[in-house]
Every structure is written in structure tokens, then in C-alpha cells.
Amino acid sequence: MNNIELKKLWKEYGDNVVLENINLTVKAGEFITLVGASGCGKTTFLKMLLGTEKPSRGELLLDGDPIRDEPDANRGIVFQRYSVFPHLNVIENVMLGVEFGQSKLLGRCFGSKRRQVRAQAQEMLELVGLGHVANQYPTSLSGGMQQRLAIAQALIKQPKVLLLDEPFGALDPGIRSDMHALILDIWQKTGITIFMITHDLTEGFYLGTRLLVFDKYRQDPDNPNRYGASITFDIPVGDTRKSTLDDISNTMKQKQETV
Ligand SMILES: Nc1ncnc2c1ncn2[C@@H]1O[C@H](COP(=O)(O)OP(=O)(O)OP(=O)(O)O)[C@@H](O)[C@H]1O
Numbered sequence: 001m002n003n004i005e006l007k008k009l010w011k012e013y014g015d016n017v018v019l020e021n022i023n024l025t026v027k028a029g030e031f032i033t034l035v036g037a038s039g040c041g042k043t044t045f046l047k048m049l050l051g052t053e054k055p056s057r058g059e060l061l062l063d064g065d066p067i068r069d070e071p072d073a074n075r076g077i078v079f080q081r082y083s084v085f086p087h088l089n090v091i092e093n094v095m096l097g098v099e100f101g102q103s104k105l106l107g108r109c110f111g112s113k114r115r116q117v118r119a120q121a122q123e124m125l126e127l128v129g130l131g132h133v134a135n136q137y138p139t140s141l142s143g144g145m146q147q148r149l150a151i152a153q154a155l156i157k158q159p160k161v162l163l164l165d166e167p168f169g170a171l172d173p174g175i176r177s178d179m180h181a182l183i184l185d186i187w188q189k190t191g192i193t194i195f196m197i198t199h200d201l202t203e204g205f206y207l208g209t210r211l212l213v214f215d216k217y218r219q220d221p222d223n224p225n226r227y228g229a230s231i232t233f234d235i236p237v238g239d240t241r242k243s244t245l246d247d248i249s250n251t252m253k254q255k256q257e258t259v
Contacts, residue, residue: 003025003026003027003028003061003062003063003064004024004025004026004049004060004061004062004067004161004193005024005025005026005059005060005061005064006022006023006024006025006058006059006060006061007023007058007059007061008021008022008023008057008058008059009021009022009023009048009055009057009058009059009060010022010055010056010057010058010228011041011044011045011048011053011055011056011228012056012228015225015226016225017225017226017227017228018040018041018044018228018229019041019044019045019214019228019229019230020227020228020229020230021058021230022045022058022230022231023231024212024231024234026193026195026210027193028160028191028193029191029192029193030193030194030208030209030210031187031193031194031196031207031208031209031210032193032194032195032196032208032209032210032211032212033196033197033198033203033204033205033207033208033210033211033212033237034046034195034196034197034198034204034211034212034214035197035198035199035201035204035211035212035213035214035252036213036214036215036229036252037214037215037252038199040214040215040216040229041214041228041229042165042197042214043165043197045214046077046163046165046195046197048060048067049067049075049161049163049195050071050075050077050163051067051068051069051070051071051072051075052070052071054069062074062160062161073157073158073159074159074160074161075159075160075161075162075163076153076154076155076157076159076161076162076163077154077162077163077164077165078147078150078151078153078154078162078163078164078165078167079150079165079166079167083150083153084138084146084149084150084153085138086137086138086139088137088138089134089135089136089137089138090125090130090133090134090135090136090137090138090141090149091118091121091122091125091134091135093138093149093153094121094124094125094149094152094153094156095114095117095118095120095121095156096153097153097154097156097157098117098120098121098156098157099114099117120156121134121152121156122134124152124155124156125152127152127155127186127189128148128149128151128152128155128182128186129148129182130145130148130149130152133145142175143170143171143172143175144171144172144175144178144179147167147168147171147179148179148182150167151167151182151183151186155186155190155192159192160192160193161192161193161194161195162186162192162193162194162195163194163195163196164183164194164195164196164197165197166197166198166199167179167183167196168180168198168203169198169199176203180203180207183196183207184207194208196208201249201252204237205237206237208237209236209237210234210235210236210237211233211234211235211237212231212233212234213231213232213233213234213252214229214230214231214232215229215230215232215251215252216228216229216230217230217232
């Protein structure tokens, strides 16, 4: 069981309180979606889970131990904008993550080890529906395909936690629904824990198992950075009434209008 636990967690940048007093327990295999007004600290929250940002106060535990404050193979991340290397072909892009892990100096493996990594990468490409374009270069792929590639890159290291920062935000609606099906398929096949930020509340409401809304409980009109966001809704989704969706939606709209 891989549990993530946040206890009284705060994040501040100088005088800017971004997140305050976050308490949360997430069990292995949950699919968490995160929504909240722009700038309320969702990406900062993911970066703390990834280990590229450190909490200012409080505890962040993975299976009871403090999460290492640098990225490791336990956590993979996919951003909104594609993070693939244009000079490598599709399969080499996926192999790179493993090769860097195993050979930090040269960034590539040789002989039977390389064949093994290639087979693993091909398997990952099949999982994300890119098996047929393994030898093409990323520039020949559509936006949706490049995001599939970014997901394969994140998954090849078999992380326990997949962090998705608006991974489908730049895609057309039709492609987004294909990507929803893909991510649900991956989640069901691997049992991985997923945290996914989205600007689309309906996506957040119907895709995961649990929705977190980030918002401020208190405001200081003279000093907007004085208070940080907390988790104001933490609800199981799927079996929730539409009126709850409307409540959250209205609150978020009002917040966006006052920003
Ligand atoms: N490295 C940093 N140094 C200083 N301030 C930062 C840093 N990273 C983020 N911030 C500040 O933290 C706050 C939250 O930013 P963050 O990107 O986490 O918000 P967000 O909710 O993900 O926004 P969006 O939905 O627009 O992507 C912002 O006020 C931002 O300026």
C-alpha cells in the first residue's frame, strides 16, 4: 500500500502565502483531480509531490516516510506542453528516461541491456496507442499523440504516482475525450495513483475518484497574498449529485470574476 499523507502543510514564497494548512491522506490507486482558480497553488502542490519544491512547514509523507525533496522514479510528471525531445525518435524518447537512470554519464545503454529497454519502451508505446509510430520523429505527431508520448515517457519508470498538470489543456475537445479513455485505461491496468490538475470542472468531476477544490477560506482585500489556499471541497466523485457540481462551479466563477 502506498499512502500519501500531508499534515499541516504550508507553502510560502517570501510574503506570498500560497498554500495553508493542507491536510490530506491519499490511498494507493486513487485518481485525484484538482481544480481551483488560476494562481491558487495547484502546480505548486504537484511540484511538492514531485519533490522539486519543498513545503515551508508541515509534513509530506510517502508510506510514512518524508518524500525526498528531489524527483525520483516513484513519481512521474506530464505537463500541459509537450516535453519530448525533437531530435530523438518516438521510441528513443521513451527509452531515454530508463537509460539516463541506468547510465547517468552517457545517457544510453548498450547491447542486451539496450534491447531490453527498447522492448520495454515498445510495450509502453503500445499501452498509449503509439506502437505503430515508434520510429517516427515527434514533429510528425499531432498534439494528442505528443501528449501520449509524454505519458509513455512518464510511465516507463513505473512510478507509483503519476502527476498530470493540465495534460489535455491544449488539446481539441474530441481528442480530449480519447485522452480521457486512455488515462482511465492506464489507471485501471496499472493501479497507479494519479493526481491531475484540470481547468475543466466537469472533467475533474467525472474522470477521477475524488475531487479536490483549492480555494482560500479567508481573504485580505488589502493584501491578497496574506492568506493561502486550502482544500475547501474533498469529495468522492462519480456518485455525487449534480447540485454539488453546480455549487462548486458557481463559487469558482465568482472567484474568477473577482480576480
Ligand atoms: N518559484 C516561485 N517563486 C515565487 N513564487 C512562485 C513560484 N512558483 C509559483 N509561485 C507563485 O505561487 C502562486 C501559485 O502558483 P501556481 O503556479 O502553483 O498556481 P496554479 O494554481 O497552478 O495556477 P494556474 O492554474 O494558472 O496554472 C502564484 O502566486 C505564483 O506566482
